[in-house]
Amino acid sequence: MTQPAVLRREPKLVTLEGGEGAGKSTVLAALRAELERDGAVTCTREPGGTPLAERIRELLLDPTHEAPCDRTELLLMFASRAQLVAQVIAPALKRGEWVLSDRFTDASHAYQGGGRGCDPHLIDVLETEFVGIEPGLTLLLDVPVDVGLARMRGRGHADRIESEQVEFFERVRAAYLARAAAHPQRFVVIDASQPPADVAAAAVDALRRHRASIA
Ligand code: Z5A
Numbered sequence: 381m382t383q384p385a386v387l388r389r390e391p392k393l394v395t396l397e398g399g400e401g402a403g404k405s406t407v408l409a410a411l412r413a414e415l416e417r418d419g420a421v422t423c424t425r426e427p428g429g430t431p432l433a434e435r436i437r438e439l440l441l442d443p444t445h446e447a448p449c450d451r452t453e454l455l456l457m458f459a460s461r462a463q464l465v466a467q468v469i470a471p472a473l474k475r476g477e478w479v480l481s482d483r484f485t486d487a488s489h490a491y492q493g494g495g496r497g498c499d500p501h502l503i504d505v506l507e508t509e510f511v512g513i514e515p516g517l518t519l520l521l522d523v524p525v526d527v528g529l530a531r532m533r534g535r536g537h538a539d540r541i542e543s544e545q546v547e548f549f550e551r552v553r554a555a556y557l558a559r560a561a562a563h564p565q566r567f568v569v570i571d572a573s574q575p576p577a578d579v580a581a582a583a584v585d586a587l588r589r590h591r592a593s594i595a
Contacts, residue, residue: 386508389566390473391516391594394587395484398521399553400542401528402572403579404482407521410580411587415478422472425482427460430467436460441539450496454503457488462510469513485511486518486559491541494555495548517590519583520560521572525549528572 394411396404408423415421428437440448440456448456461484472479485507492498525546532542560567568586572579 387514388512389516390479390513391590392473392476392478393469393481393484393513393515394478394517394519394590395481395486395515396519396521396583397483397486397490397556398572399490399523399525399528399549399556401531402521402523403531403576404521406576407519407580407583408480408482410584411480411519414584414587415480420475420477422468422477422479423481424464424468424479426464426484426487427457429460429464429481433460433463433467436463441541443538443540443543447540450492450498453496454488454492454498454506457492458506458510461485461488465511465513473513481515484515484518486520486556489559490552490555494558495544495552515566516594517587518560518563518567519586520556520567520569521579521583522553522557522569523572525553 394415396408396411398404412421412423426433427440428434436456436459439445440453440460469479469481488507489500489503493500493503529546529549532538557569560569570579570582570586574582
């Protein structure tokens with residue numbers, strides 16, 4: 381029988397999650413500015429965040445070459461993540477810094493688990509073995525799929541995963557909301573259909589409450 385994942389909670393690791401067009405970029409800038417008032421902040425993204433992990437990102441998102449099968453996609457996401465944790469996140473946390481990550485393991489549960497249908501127990505095992513930590517705070521920018529996709533259409537280009545069908549993104553959204561419901565102690569769900577300034581303000585407010593709770 382599969383054992384439940386045993387992960388070390390890292391209070392100073394803050395992650396931002398959401399589906400297509402959720403508006404992570406604006407929110408990240410606001411969160412970064414809030415944290416930088418008090419010292420160094422390490423900001424990163426997934427997949428990617430180190431030179432090697434960025435190469436893996438290119439492999440994952442390039443729509444022009446052979447598409448990876450679902451398990452290859454899952455393993456490449458975790459390969460990128462293992463490298464990022466070892467090279468960037470763990471050292472920054474050890475230095476006592478805040479770490480802000482544009483996506484983390486919850487994205488694999490949502491996209492590869494919910495979207496692709498990969499075995500959730502396998503994802504738990506990969507998370508335990510190759511990541512070992514979980515965020516202290518995860519902000520989920522939630523937006524209806526049609527609203528998010530309409531925003532992305534305005535950008536004019538789509539990578540391999542962004543080119544998926546609406547049903548895929550509906551499954552991703554449902555998986556994210558299920559993760560949030562299952563982990564209420566670290567998730568805050570934000571209505572990302574609001575104007576950008578309101579979404580950013582709600583995110584900063586959640587960050588302040590989190591910081592007060594661990595002070
Ligand atoms: N992925 C995965 O499958 N498994 C994993 O484990 C991980 C990732 C880690 C790359 O991630 C892909 O990898 C991603 C998930 C998958 N694929 N997809 N699809 P990414 O985070 O780099 O890619 P992304 O999600 O597509 O990020 P993005 O393109 O940067 O989107 P965003 O940051 O959420 O959105 P944005 O650029 O801030 O905003 C998008 C547009 O909406 C832009 O024109 C804004 O002006 C507009 N916008 C933003 N907010 C608003 C509001 N509130 N109102 C109106 N308009 C808005």
